[in-house]
Amino acid sequence: MDHGHDKDRNVAYQHGPELLAERFEADRGQLRAVAYRMLGSLGEAEDAVQEAWIKLNRSDTAGIRNLSAWLTTVVGRICLDMLRSRTSRREDPLFSDTYIPDPVVREDGAAPDPEREALLADEVGLALLIVLETLVPAERLAFVLHDMFAVSFDEIAPIVDRSPAAARQLASRARRRVQDAAPAPAPDPARQREVVSAFLAASQAGDFEGLLAVLDPDVLLRVDGGVLLPAEASTLVRGAERVTAQALTFAKFRHTVRRVTVNGAAGLVSLADGAPAGLMVFTIVGTRVVGIDIIADRERLAALGVR
Structure with missing residues (x-):
């Protein structure tokens, strides 16, 4: 006992x-x-x-x-x-x-x-x-x-x-x-920020080749946005060229971007009219992005306390 x-x-x-x-x-x-x-x-x-x-x-x-x-x-x-x-x-x-x-x-x-x-x-x-x-x-x-x-x-x-x-x-x-x-993310936060910075710069500049350089050939993009997604956006995209095209589509909807940490990984919050419009989370292995997960539902972001 x-x-x-x-x-x-x-x-x-x-x-x-x-x-x-x-x-x-x-x-x-x-x-x-x-x-x-x-x-x-x-x-x-x-x-x-x-x-x-x-x-x-x-x-x-x-x-x-x-x-x-x-x-x-x-x-x-x-x-x-x-x-x-x-x-x-x-x-x-x-x-x-x-x-x-x-x-x-x-x-x-x-x-x-x-x-x-x-x-x-x-x-x-x-x-x-x-x-x-x-x-x-x-x-x-x-x-x-x-x-x-x-x-x-x-x-x-x-x-x-x-x-x-x-x-x-x-x-x-x-x-x-x-x-x-589930791939193991890059353990070095500084390296993650470098990779995300390269992705962001290429995306905002419309640099197709620059995006291809930072994305893994088999990168997977998931988008959870409900009815708030632009009509031309897909919710599940695999492959660097297709993800690059999608990233450039999202770029024209992005205004101000803030850096965040999401479950220990590098992420970005895009703002439109001062309110969060999208949350992007990056899974990085080595120097390449192998996964991008996006929540593009403003109501959900507000409920999650994303400011």
Whole structure:
């Protein structure tokens, strides 16, 4: 018997809901991090954590020996249900064909927001979140909980209604997808800024050859903009020449540009009439751009706090 946990449990529940709330707040940061990786949505992550708090208050807490582990698995189960409910939403014709998860954006030179920075403690890039969007819900849960938060397959198995061995297989399949599809970004922020500066200069100058020089031959451009995209824009473009043509199309809509850091990677915010009109995030390997992800929905940018 783990007497240490029993002692903590007795202290927590003899003193009632105030200490229970204190214990929950101590775990809130990790719970938000779990939910963000599971859902790719800052708002939904907050909703999942809040629902976990409600469930905690409605539960018989006397039997909980490890509150942190219990809350992590509860949040995982809530997120799994939320992911499964997305199917019908994604079939809505108004839902973007190319969905880019919510980014964590910080303007260069601005002081970091501790709560938001905590979401990225292990450098969760936007490229990784996009790959996670391609996994089936059970695979995503097994990978996130095991590979990112060291939850055992014995604990994951009942959440996905599988055996521990089957849960291990779910995580293994997810891991292969992630390794195959998510390139490692350039680790040097200064190098990233240099590459983005070259891209920006060529784009603004209409320099086709200059853009080709900075783009990987197989670069992939994704655009999530809903109804706000210009009619001639495509939402998914692969190949340096096609992406260059698209970049020059966007250039004529861009006015002022600000540098930002997005999930640890270099990015740009374009402004029109003083308001954010687009967010561009670059995935860079070596000296080449291998991925560009754009959110061009002004309402969504405002909701994400992009200023």
